[in-house]
Amino acid sequence: MKRILIKNARIVNENEVFNGSVIIENEIISEILRDGKEPLATCDEVIDAGQQYLLPGIIDDHVHFREPGLTHKADIFSESRAAVAGGVTSFMDMPNVQPQTTTLETLEQKFELGAKNSIINYSFYFGATNNNTELLKSLDKTRVCGIKLFMGSSTGNMLVDRMAALERIFNKANILVAAHCEDQNIIRQNTEAIKAQYGEDPDVSLHPVIRNAEACYSSSSLAVSLARKTDARLHILHVTTGKELQLFEDKPIKDKKITSEACIAHLFFSKDDYATLGTRIKCNPAIKEVTNRDALRKALNSNLIDVIGTDHAPHLLTEKIGGTLKAASGMPMIQFSLVTMMELVKEGILSIEQLVQKMCHAPAELYEIHHRGYIREGYQADLVLVNPNAEWEVTSQNILSKCAWSPLEGHRFTSKVEKTFVNGKLVYDSGLVDETYRGEELKFRLQ
Numbered sequence: 001m002k003r004i005l006i007k008n009a010r011i012v013n014e015n016e017v018f019n020g021s022v023i024i025e026n027e028i029i030s031e032i033l034r035d036g037k038e039p040l041a042t043c044d045e046v047i048d049a050g051q052q053y054l055l056p057g058i059i060d061d062h063v064h065f066r067e068p069g070l071t072h073k074a075d076i077f078s079e080s081r082a083a084v085a086g087g088v089t090s091f092m093d094m095p096n097v098q099p100q101t102t103t104l105e106t107l108e109q110k111f112e113l114g115a116k117n118s119i120i121n122y123s124f125y126f127g128a129t130n131n132n133t134e135l136l137k138s139l140d141k142t143r144v145c146g147i148k149l150f151m152g153s154s155t156g157n158m159l160v161d162r163m164a165a166l167e168r169i170f171n172k173a174n175i176l177v178a179a180h181c182e183d184q185n186i187i188r189q190n191t192e193a194i195k196a197q198y199g200e201d202p203d204v205s206l207h208p209v210i211r212n213a214e215a216c217y218s219s220s221s222l223a224v225s226l227a228r229k230t231d232a233r234l235h236i237l238h239v240t241t242g243k244e245l246q247l248f249e250d251k252p253i254k255d256k257k258i259t260s261e262a263c264i265a266h267l268f269f270s271k272d273d274y275a276t277l278g279t280r281i282k283c284n285p286a287i288k289e290v291t292n293r294d295a296l297r298k299a300l301n302s303n304l305i306d307v308i309g310t311d312h313a314p315h316l317l318t319e320k321i322g323g324t325l326k327a328a329s330g331m332p333m334i335q336f337s338l339v340t341m342m343e344l345v346k347e348g349i350l351s352i353e354q355l356v357q358k359m360c361h362a363p364a365e366l367y368e369i370h371h372r373g374y375i376r377e378g379y380q381a382d383l384v385l386v387n388p389n390a391e392w393e394v395t396s397q398n399i400l401s402k403c404a405w406s407p408l409e410g411h412r413f414t415s416k417v418e419k420t421f422v423n424g425k426l427v428y429d430s431g432l433v434d435e436t437y438r439g440e441e442l443k444f445r446l447q
Contacts, residue, residue, distance in 0.1 A: 057089025069098025
């Protein structure tokens with residue numbers, strides 16, 4: 001049994017930062033030592049953290065890895081490689097692929113692809129449609145992270161737009177429902193008005209006018225109303241407006257059944273960035289005004305926003321050509337998600353403890369993931385070592401996503417992921433990825 005000692009680290013865990021060491025045996029955290037205390041038994045390998053931060057591995061509850069069917073954009077292998085380089089050790093992947101993950105057969109096929117191709121730990125959402133609600137009761141709640149519900153049309157055209165179907169989904173789902181909320185009628189009306197004024201493909205700067213705050217709030221409030229009516233477990237994805245925050249309770253996750261996610265792009269960019277980045281930052285829901293971005297940032301210091309995810313959604317740059325109605329929506333974000341949030345830590349927008357709460361602890365608690373998301377003895381050794389004082393630049397040479405671009409290209413960061421452990425295995429080390437390693441299937445709701 002190999003013992004690995006990570007010593008001299010600044011461990012960030014469960015709302016505290018302390019000097020200490022962690023011992024890994026096989027896949028498990030076997031000991032946590034505080035303040036220079038030495039291990040009782042000899043270790044086979046010693047890694048000196050040099051007072052860098054040691055965090056739990058990031059758990060990303062919201063990715064689009066495009067496999068199967070859209071693998072010219074991305075695939076599970078390429079995007080899990082990018083993820084581990086960014087300190088992400090677990091992901092939950094969305095169903096809008098080809099074929100869509102809306103049958104038990106296509107769901108099982110995705111699990112097989114994950115086992116074969118993923119460098120990190122994985123799970124998959126089941127996609128709800130207008131017509132497949134009878135399958136919801138057959139889902140294995142220990143394997144499936146949740147049900148994805150598109151209450152707004154986006155990539156893949158999986159919109160559920162019949163009220164009767166929505167009510168059935170909320171009634172029959174005995175598992176978390178993760179919802180994309182945008183009111184399609186409002187978007188349609190806004191689209192026609194903008195086209196009448198600006199032509200068939202208006203500039204991308206009008207994207208947040210078409211997919212505006214009213215569209216988001218209208219749909220999110222409907223989802224919340226349905227969840228309360230049916231006592232369903234609802235998680236609203238990529239909240240983008242200050243008004244939507246009124247729908248949520250400033251309570252710990254354990255004390256509520258309706259939770260929320262904010263995404264990196266909506267926390268980092270604003271409408272002003274369309275002038276320089278154009279369609280590279282076009283996504284659904286749209287990146288909106290600075291006032292909305294700042295409201296989301298402020299909410300990170302409360303329980304109004306529970307989780308930070310990425311909505312990592314790669315497209316080829318050739319698919320991003322056009323304006324707000326023709327360019328594809330979505331961008332690759334996973335590789336630089338942790339260091340982007342570290343920039344907000346340095347700006348004083350949130351603390352390092354809050355970062356770990358929103359990106360590690362909260363996803364584990366919210367989805368009831370077994371033995372991950374915390375630095376605890378007996379838990380899986382998913383760990384990331386972060387140098388908080390390393391300046392570097394995102395270039396085409398260090399981008400690992402298959403699409404080979406990033407909206408952050410040219411940005412200089414002041415923190416760097418140095419090492420990432422997945423199930424006790426050093427999978428990413430100073431620029432090098434062990435591409436032979438395969439992660440494990442996440443387990444949920446184990447008694």
